[in-house]
Amino acid sequence: MSDRQMDGDKPSEHDEDVTLLRVPVSLDYDYSAGVSASRFLRGIEQGKLLGQRCPVDGRVYFPSRGSCPQHAVTFGDETVDLSDKGTIVTFSIVRVPSANIPLELPYIAVNVVLDGADTILMHVLDANPEDVHMGMRVQAVWKPREEWTTSTANILYFRAIDEPDADYDQYKEHI
Amino acid sequence: MRDVAVVGFEQSPCVRREQNRNEVEVLVPVLRALREQTGVAGADCDFICSGSSDYLAGQSFAFVSGLDAVGAWPPVSESHVEMDGAWALYEAWVKIQMGQAETALVYGFGKPSMGDLPMTMALQLDPYCVMPLWPDAISMAGLQARHCLDAGVLTEREMAAAAARDRRHAMQNSNAQLRWDRSVDEILAEPYLANPLRKSDCAPISDGASAILLAAGDRAREICERPAWIRGIEHICEPIDLGVRDLGRSRSTQIAAEKAGVGSGKIDVAELSAPFTHQEILVERALGLSLDSSSQTVVNPSGGALAGNPLMAVGLSRIGECASRIFSGEADRGVAHATSGPCLQQNLICVLEGE
Amino acid sequence: MCPEPEAALTAPHSLEYTYKRSLGPILSQFFTALRDRRMLAVRRSDGSVLMPPKEYDPDTGASLDGMIEISSEGVVRSWSWVSKPRRQQPLDHAFAYALIQLDGADTTFLHVVDAVEEGSMSTGMRVAARWKAETTGSMTDFVFVPVSSK
Numbered sequence: 001m002s003d004r005q006m007d008g009d010k011p012s013e014h015d016e017d018v019t020l021l022r023v024p025v026s027l028d029y030d031y032s033a034g035v036s037a038s039r040f041l042r043g044i045e046q047g048k049l050l051g052q053r054c055p056v057d058g059r060v061y062f063p064s065r066g067s068c069p070q071h072a073v074t075f076g077d078e079t080v081d082l083s084d085k086g087t088i089v090t091f092s093i094v095r096v097p098s099a100n101i102p103l104e105l106p107y108i109a110v111n112v113v114l115d116g117a118d119t120i121l122m123h124v125l126d127a128n129p130e131d132v133h134m135g136m137r138v139q140a141v142w143k144p145r146e147e148w149t150t151s152t153a154n155i156l157y158f159r160a161i162d163e164p165d166a167d168y169d170q171y172k173e174h175i
Numbered sequence: 176m177r178d179v180a181v182v183g184f185e186q187s188p189c190v191r192r193e194q195n196r197n198e199v200e201v202l203v204p205v206l207r208a209l210r211e212q213t214g215v216a217g218a219d220c221d222f223i224c225s226g227s228s229d230y231l232a233g234q235s236f237a238f239v240s241g242l243d244a245v246g247a248w249p250p251v252s253e254s255h256v257e258m259d260g261a262w263a264l265y266e267a268w269v270k271i272q273m274g275q276a277e278t279a280l281v282y283g284f285g286k287p288s289m290g291d292l293p294m295t296m297a298l299q300l301d302p303y304c305v306m307p308l309w310p311d312a313i314s315m316a317g318l319q320a321r322h323c324l325d326a327g328v329l330t331e332r333e334m335a336a337a338a339a340r341d342r343r344h345a346m347q348n349s350n351a352q353l354r355w356d357r358s359v360d361e362i363l364a365e366p367y368l369a370n371p372l373r374k375s376d377c378a379p380i381s382d383g384a385s386a387i388l389l390a391a392g393d394r395a396r397e398i399c400e401r402p403a404w405i406r407g408i409e410h411i412c413e414p415i416d417l418g419v420r421d422l423g424r425s426r427s428t429q430i431a432a433e434k435a436g437v438g439s440g441k442i443d444v445a446e447l448s449a450p451f452t453h454q455e456i457l458v459e460r461a462l463g464l465s466l467d468s469s470s471q472t473v474v475n476p477s478g479g480a481l482a483g484n485p486l487m488a489v490g491l492s493r494i495g496e497c498a499s500r501i502f503s504g505e506a507d508r509g510v511a512h513a514t515s516g517p518c519l520q521q522n523l524i525c526v527l528e529g530e
Numbered sequence: 531m532c533p534e535p536e537a538a539l540t541a542p543h544s545l546e547y548t549y550k551r552s553l554g555p556i557l558s559q560f561f562t563a564l565r566d567r568r569m570l571a572v573r574r575s576d577g578s579v580l581m582p583p584k585e586y587d588p589d590t591g592a593s594l595d596g597m598i599e600i601s602s603e604g605v606v607r608s609w610s611w612v613s614k615p616r617r618q619q620p621l622d623h624a625f626a627y628a629l630i631q632l633d634g635a636d637t638t639f640l641h642v643v644d645a646v647e648e649g650s651m652s653t654g655m656r657v658a659a660r661w662k663a664e665t666t667g668s669m670t671d672f673v674f675v676p677v678s679s680k
Binding site: 021023025027028029030031032033034035036037065066067068069070071072073074 | 194
Binding site: 017018019020022023027028029031032033034037038039041150 | 537540
């Protein structure tokens, strides 16, 4: 039995001790979007923005996750067609790079409430940082139609449109 | 100690794959049914606690969306465990014991079908020495089963008998996933899935959710005609490394059972959450339940985890299945078991009693 | 009558984490020794030998630091057969996971036996570590093989 004490009697052939262990984790999933999100994604493939209405208070959720997070009820099959125009309710000028956002710095992260929706959509705005402001009217800029898929990436970003700012009262509940 | 009872239980059917509903859409009808059963809406409870796993969901902080099924606006008092809902129930029970709640909603949910479950389970292992070898959950269980067989602790015939019994019981349970009547000899004739385990020795992969309402004292009596009072609840953990544990018995189950007072009265019903037949036998023995068919205890009348295994809800469902037999008067006293970690590393025991 | 809803969209999804774990003094010695193709274990206060070594005694919580070298041969105490390995697993052909007790250790640990077939596995069989050509200091630097076929 080599029950020998470790007194460095077999010096390491490497200079450095092993002090870090790489443990890559890699898991495979077959992800299901669920019927409700699938309906939304199939809509966006056709350039449609489909919201869903809460049967309790009538508020329109976009994007819909299939149920109302306030009243805990499942939405039915009914969808609501929404405009791709909306109002900026708040924004942030981002000067920190992120691996997942391939935009030049600084870029503008915005919360947009689409016309006809009662919930906000997080997206990015293509504008001069000095010009962005709450209440600003914006519209989605889409990829070329032939590139549309069942993905929210069909909308590249939002940009300002030539409309007067929305009244504060129209969007104040989303701030 | 305050008197705390299970006063309501609902579950979704256990299915191999919930293709068309996300986790929230699976949960919403379960919570709605619980509200109809008890007259108490989840959002009106003093405390809400859930069990789920982000690794199963394949996204971080996935559990947060589970709250959509409760209706968390205006805000609610809430907590979450990255464990089976049975441990969420333990936390809720402590909260009520501390006098900070009279009612608590507990739920567990999971859709393991989206991933490769036996591999996802490898992520619960020691990340330095074991997980890098990616032992899948069935291989891990196989190591324990062979140890038990080699040591003469149990036989393949006993394992097949547990496999047959649970699936036969499940024929009466419309929520179960594996429901069949096969003889022990038929099961022993099956080829090995991962020697020494046959497919029948393994719990299915199930998607599903379940929910329980807890209430204290007179509030419990208002909500439920015959509450299932929690007379003892305990969970005990062993080291994670198989090499330093006695794999031929479930010592942690035994200690939890002693502390929960399983042996201090007759047990009419036992609901066990062991996902492999040899583990079910080890748990039965640790609980002191007789394997003899003349025993008074009905083990796994629902079919147990071997008939339906919605991970993160399966242990909570055992507590619910046990409680529902007390609600109905079918049983006066029962024990429910939940497990977590590799090869019965951690076990929770809950003793329930009707008045 | 409700129309049958269209089936949900599905998509493959890979979740990857590039974890790098720092080792601390005990595991650093253990993994450094693996890189040098040696097995290090730790002695507990009762004299028994824990393999792989731990920083703390799993029973008492006492600090452990008496590292000793043990053999890279040992005995299979339990095994289960993997007939269709998954892509993450250490071998791309059928193999066994096993609980292995190295000579000089009092505990078993989980590892891999590269056996030709299921029939060549048995509890109590002797196995020896077969090291990779290039070792980095990890549990995947070696697999075990039956001693007779070494």
